[in-house]
Amino acid sequence: MTKKNLGAVLALYPSPVVVIGAMVDGKPSWTLAAHAGTVAHSHLMISLVQAHYINKGIRETGKLSFNVVDESWLKEADRMGTISGLKTDKSDAFAWTMGEHGAPIIDCAKVSLECEVDQNIELEHFDNFICRILATWAAEDILNEQGKISYDLFKPVLFEFPTYEYYVTGEKAGTCGKMNQ
Numbered sequence: 001m002t003k004k005n006l007g008a009v010l011a012l013y014p015s016p017v018v019v020i021g022a023m024v025d026g027k028p029s030w031t032l033a034a035h036a037g038t039v040a041h042s043h044l045m046i047s048l049v050q051a052h053y054i055n056k057g058i059r060e061t062g063k064l065s066f067n068v069v070d071e072s073w074l075k076e077a078d079r080m081g082t083i084s085g086l087k088t089d090k091s092d093a094f095a096w097t098m099g100e101h102g103a104p105i106i107d108c109a110k111v112s113l114e115c116e117v118d119q120n121i122e123l124e125h126f127d128n129f130i131c132r133i134l135a136t137w138a139a140e141d142i143l144n145e146q147g148k149i150s151y152d153l154f155k156p157v158l159f160e161f162p163t164y165e166y167y168v169t170g171e172k173a174g175t176c177g178k179m180n181q
């Protein structure tokens, strides 16, 4: 195999894309983000440009939701990445419900995580919010018999650099720890 060094590029993509929700000045606002990930077993990280409108609400309330996007509402989610609350009021973009811990949750999202900010690691004009997971809201029709999220039923949308395209998760490729039996 011949390999070429592409330089310092974001090649860990594709990754799930989420709509972050937070209350800003008493109203919900929504921002599409894909720089998101898992930190420890209890926390998520979301990396948001400090100039974004939603950062103010996250900084002030310390509460936010991660709404995992699937194809059924991709179009609406995509719009949250093209308009800013700095210019357009996004509070009525989705039907929503206030979570138990003070973060707004999108009703059509089949999986939403309600979180509180534990730390903010500021880096290169990004707020990197390290968020403790407080609650996970999942639609009953995507749960398996054990009550866990089934990724045969729920297909998160993935986003990738550099072409800015969306994919969906696909077929099961194997069972962890049982690939050599």
Ligand SMILES: Cc1cc2nc3c(=O)[nH]c(=O)nc-3n(C[C@H](O)[C@H](O)[C@H](O)COP(=O)(O)O)c2cc1C
Binding pocket: 017, 029, 030, 031, 032, 033, 034, 035, 036, 047, 048, 049, 051, 052, 053, 054, 055, 078, 080, 081, 082, 083, 084, 085, 086, 159
């Ligand atoms: C697919 C996609 C992924 C995005 N991911 C991020 C991200 O991870 N971090 C970020 O700061 N902005 C990201 N953006 C840009 C913001 O969603 C966009 O600038 C938005 O308008 C900011 O809204 P706000 O100012 O209301 O917070 C992404 C946009 C798209 C289309």
